[in-house]
Amino acid sequence: MADHQARSGGDERPPGIPAIRWEEPPEGPVLVLLDQTRLPAEEVEMVCTDAPALVEAIRSLAVRGAPLLGIAGAYGVALAAARGFDVPEAARSIEESRPTAVNLSVGVGRARAAHEAELARSGDPAAAAAAALAAARTLHRQDAEASARMAAHGLALLDELLPGGGYRLLTHCNTGALVSGGEGTAFAVALAAHREGRLRRLWVDETRPLLQGARLTAYEAGRNGMAYTLLADNAAGSLFAAGEVDAVLIGADRIAADGSVANKVGSYPLAVLARHHGVPFIVVAPLTTIDPDTPDGASIEVEQRPGFEVTEVMAPQAQVTGPGGGIPVAPLGTQAYNPAFDVTPPELVTAIVTEEGAVTPVSGEALAAVCKRAREA
Numbered sequence: 612m613a614d615h616q617a618r619s620g621g622d623e624r625p626p627g628i629p630a631i632r633w634e635e636p637p638e639g640p641v642l643v644l645l646d647q648t649r650l651p652a653e654e655v656e657m658v659c660t661d662a663p664a665l666v667e668a669i670r671s672l673a674v675r676g677a678p679l680l681g682i683a684g685a686y687g688v689a690l691a692a693a694r695g696f697d698v699p700e701a702a703r704s705i706e707e708s709r710p711t712a713v714n715l716s717v718g719v720g721r722a723r724a725a726h727e728a729e730l731a732r733s734g735d736p737a738a739a740a741a742a743a744l745a746a747a748r749t750l751h752r753q754d755a756e757a758s759a760r761m762a763a764h765g766l767a768l769l770d771e772l773l774p775g776g777g778y779r780l781l782t783h784c785n786t787g788a789l790v791s792g793g794e795g796t797a798f799a800v801a802l803a804a805h806r807e808g809r810l811r812r813l814w815v816d817e818t819r820p821l822l823q824g825a826r827l828t829a830y831e832a833g834r835n836g837m838a839y840t841l842l843a844d845n846a847a848g849s850l851f852a853a854g855e856v857d858a859v860l861i862g863a864d865r866i867a868a869d870g871s872v873a874n875k876v877g878s879y880p881l882a883v884l885a886r887h888h889g890v891p892f893i894v895v896a897p898l899t900t901i902d903p904d905t906p907d908g909a910s911i912e913v914e915q916r917p918g919f920e921v922t923e924v925m926a927p928q929a930q931v932t933g934p935g936g937g938i939p940v941a942p943l944g945t946q947a948y949n950p951a952f953d954v955t956p957p958e959l960v961t962a963i964v965t966e967e968g969a970v971t972p973v974s975g976e977a978l979a980a981v982c983k984r985a986r987e988a
């Protein structure tokens with residue numbers, strides 16, 4: 612049985628909204644997550660004491676977004692080790708909780724490898740648990756550093772592509788501090804532009820069906836004092852047609868070896884629109900999101916989620932009436948197509964911005980070269 616308790620964060624929360632943290636109260640170590648399903652209505656934390664609780668949090672999107680899934684996965688392995696659970700079993704269940712974001716298996720793999728290596732070396736489970744925790748902390752810190760570097764590289768690229776500033780940037784889903792050890796990926800670039808006085812407007816796609824844009828990106832943009840406007844996803848075409856978008860900035864859940872980009876469903880239509888209107892389509896993602904073992908876009912496993920997320924509006928604070936726990940908006944029994952992600956081919960991507968700089972034009976060779984350079988650094 613999953614073991615997590617809700618805990619109110621309220622006014623004690625320091626600025627910066629920590630999406631995840633490790634704590635060691637006398638009762639034993641815990642992983643504390645900001646429950647993203649409750650935002651923006653309330654800031655409530657969720658305390659996980661075992662891997663099943665984390666798996667449930669991942670599946671329900673209480674914790675979500677590629678880089679944060681990697682960090683959570685690594686801490687989840689450390690939690691299982693610290694509490695004396697079966698580590699390989701915990702690692703397997705966490706890794707399988709969502710299929711598309713490669714960061715999840717990267718995070719789980721790093722903590723598990725550290726645990727295994729220390730156990731083989733010392734035979735001491737406590738030392739092995741400490742090694743897993745150290746690996747999780749390192750990944751957390753590295754993600755924060757990568758976020759800051761992506762923001763700087765992304766801003767430099769915007770300056771190059773669109774000299775003069777005053778950017779009107781369109782973003783999709785949620786890619787800020789809620790998904791990162793730092794300030795995020797695509798959102799961190801927009802935030803850097805805002806801090807430099809170069810952001811005129813952040814256009815925020817609502818991101819149906821689970822509304823990560825409306826609920827989370829609008830929340831983060833507001834907290835940061837950015838000028839933002841929310842739009843229904845299907846209003847993006849008229850926004851481009853009106854000449855109101857200077858660049859699209861999105862994150863990624865997995866980038867295949869050929870440069871194909873899996874990201875929140877609705878990203879691919881934006882890439883098509885951007886190409887039609889001659890607008891740069893920029894993907895911002897850390898190197899941990901590039902998967903050399905997935906050769907191309909067709910090989911990326913796209914998560915299919917329950918139809919009720921489409922046939923009902925998921926509003927946890929509202930009166931519950933539908934079988935999925937939301938407010939029905941379609942006739943009972945309506946079938947729904949609900950892929951969580953789509954794949955944008957590399958030829959529609961203007962640039963992929965990583966912590967090692969911008970890859971443009973995007974090609975498998977250029978991506979392999981940037982990964983090699985980072986490994987050798």
Ligand code: MRU
Pocket residue numbers: 672675676677678712783784785786787790795796797823861862863864874875876951
């Ligand atoms: O289903 P989600 O909310 O986990 O999807 C998240 C996204 O698609 C983000 O755009 C992606 O993880 C990049 S975040 C840096």
